[in-house]
Amino acid sequence: MRKFSRLVIPTAMALTMAVSSTALAEPQSNPNGPYVENEQNISLSSYMSNEELAKTLQKLEASSKGKMKLEIAGYSNWTLDGYKTEEEKGDPLYVVKFGDADQNKKRILITTQIHGNEQIGTEAAIDIIQKLSSGGKEVDEILDKVSIWIMPRINPEGADNTFEGKWYPTRYTHQTWLPENIQLPSGTKAPWYYNSVGSERAQNNNGTVVYGIPGYDQNRDYNPNLDFRIEDQDKAKVAEFLNNRTTNNSNFGGFFVTAEARTVSSVFKEFKPDVYVDVHHRGFNTVSDEDNRSVPVQIAAVVADPYTDPFTGTHYEVDKNVLKLGKQVNALSYLALQRGFSHYGAIQKYPDVNLPGTALGAFALNDTAIMLIEIKGQSQTLGQKQSGMLKETVKVPLYEVFKGLADDSIKNIDPTIYDAVPEASNRISDPTTRDADTGF
Numbered sequence: 001m002r003k004f005s006r007l008v009i010p011t012a013m014a015l016t017m018a019v020s021s022t023a024l025a026e027p028q029s030n031p032n033g034p035y036v037e038n039e040q041n042i043s044l045s046s047y048m049s050n051e052e053l054a055k056t057l058q059k060l061e062a063s064s065k066g067k068m069k070l071e072i073a074g075y076s077n078w079t080l081d082g083y084k085t086e087e088e089k090g091d092p093l094y095v096v097k098f099g100d101a102d103q104n105k106k107r108i109l110i111t112t113q114i115h116g117n118e119q120i121g122t123e124a125a126i127d128i129i130q131k132l133s134s135g136g137k138e139v140d141e142i143l144d145k146v147s148i149w150i151m152p153r154i155n156p157e158g159a160d161n162t163f164e165g166k167w168y169p170t171r172y173t174h175q176t177w178l179p180e181n182i183q184l185p186s187g188t189k190a191p192w193y194y195n196s197v198g199s200e201r202a203q204n205n206n207g208t209v210v211y212g213i214p215g216y217d218q219n220r221d222y223n224p225n226l227d228f229r230i231e232d233q234d235k236a237k238v239a240e241f242l243n244n245r246t247t248n249n250s251n252f253g254g255f256f257v258t259a260e261a262r263t264v265s266s267v268f269k270e271f272k273p274d275v276y277v278d279v280h281h282r283g284f285n286t287v288s289d290e291d292n293r294s295v296p297v298q299i300a301a302v303v304a305d306p307y308t309d310p311f312t313g314t315h316y317e318v319d320k321n322v323l324k325l326g327k328q329v330n331a332l333s334y335l336a337l338q339r340g341f342s343h344y345g346a347i348q349k350y351p352d353v354n355l356p357g358t359a360l361g362a363f364a365l366n367d368t369a370i371m372l373i374e375i376k377g378q379s380q381t382l383g384q385k386q387s388g389m390l391k392e393t394v395k396v397p398l399y400e401v402f403k404g405l406a407d408d409s410i411k412n413i414d415p416t417i418y419d420a421v422p423e424a425s426n427r428i429s430d431p432t433t434r435d436a437d438t439g440f
């Protein structure tokens with residue numbers, strides 16, 4: 001699918017970093033503020049379509065002299081072990097492998113675009129893949145000790161969505177809830193993270209559009225019990241759980257109804273990474289009342305509380321050494337972006353959440369240190385504005401983490417640096433849609 005949107009933001013709008021502190025009192029209406037206003041057009045033309053992404057990955061593999069392996073881990077509608085949600089297999093989910101699943105090496109897994117409208121993580125991932133595949137002394141030293149697997153764009157359907165003939169990336173996957181197909185009684189309620197009408201925030205953030213293709217928030221479809229499969233469960237029990245609002249909610253793990261979540265989890269289980277990083281987009285904040293720098297990224301090492309699986313009774317908890325490594329990874333990333341009093345360093349922690357159905361939450365509860373990276377702005381609110389700078393805020397920390405894992409210097413990072421990263425605050429409210437943010 002080719003993208004159609006070739007609209008360009010006027011230059012005056014394109015380079016805005018600072019936000020007036022008056023914006024904090026009221027939803028901002030300043031045309032230089034962070035939200036793109038209605039009369040402005042969002043440009044996404046520099047972002048890769050699914051086709052362009054595939055071609056780019058193939059070229060990088062071919063030029064990597066064997067360093068990089070490009071594999072298809074599954075499809076948007078099919079897993080490799082036979083679970084199907086549609087007749088057609090859909091779009092591939094790629095895994096880019098530098099090194100194998102050797103348990104004697106350090107291992108880091110990175111995913112991007114679990115929400116299809118969060119493109120910059122994928123663009124940054126491509127730059128990282130390019131750097132690793134082109135080699136050199138430093139890269140060779142890293143890859144000697146660390147295996148790095150990257151899954152760019154794990155929601156290819158949301159990424160490729162169209163609305164009224166235009167490229168219109170959305171948060172959700174494309175999939176219809178059909179309980180009978182998984183042996184549940186017809187009429188069984190859908191998981192709470194199902195978007196039955198296919199709705200998304202409108203371009204320029206002007207209300208909501210209904211694009212009409214149902215789907216799921218893939219980042220609620222994971223479960224700390226990575227082997228949870230509805231087809232293996234007592235169907236009456238699952239139906240009862242889904243039909244009850246006190247259990248069908250974000251306090252519990254998801255149902256692995258998407259082929260995408262199953263595919264990513266199968267890669268996770270094969271690789272058993274020490275560190276897992278998931279890259280998202282979010283809204284806008286300034287650092288504080290005194291410091292009006294616009295926050296480029298928020299980070300987090302913790303997104304899930306201890307969890308007891310309601311179906312098996314198994315208890316999951318983040319191991320204390322795993323938590324320490326997670327804090328060290330986040331702290332090193334924070335340090336890597338401190339460059340004097342610049343916008344790069346204006347980092348906050350992501351708000352405290354308990355989301356066991358997210359990929360990060362489920363994987364953290366399975367002995368992997370995590371880092372959430374939340375870049376500011378969604379495609380519907382920021383387009384490709386500041387994408388060069390925002391890519392740096394992903395690439396620079398990750399590269400430092402690779403080096404820190406390779407020479408073990410990550411162990412010398414003080415985890416309390418993470419604890420001291422400023423908490424999320426000074427959110428700039430959305431001038432048009434009154435905010436539909438539902439978490440990362």
Ligand SMILES: [Zn+2]
Nearest residue numbers: 115280281440
């Ligand atoms: Zn997200």
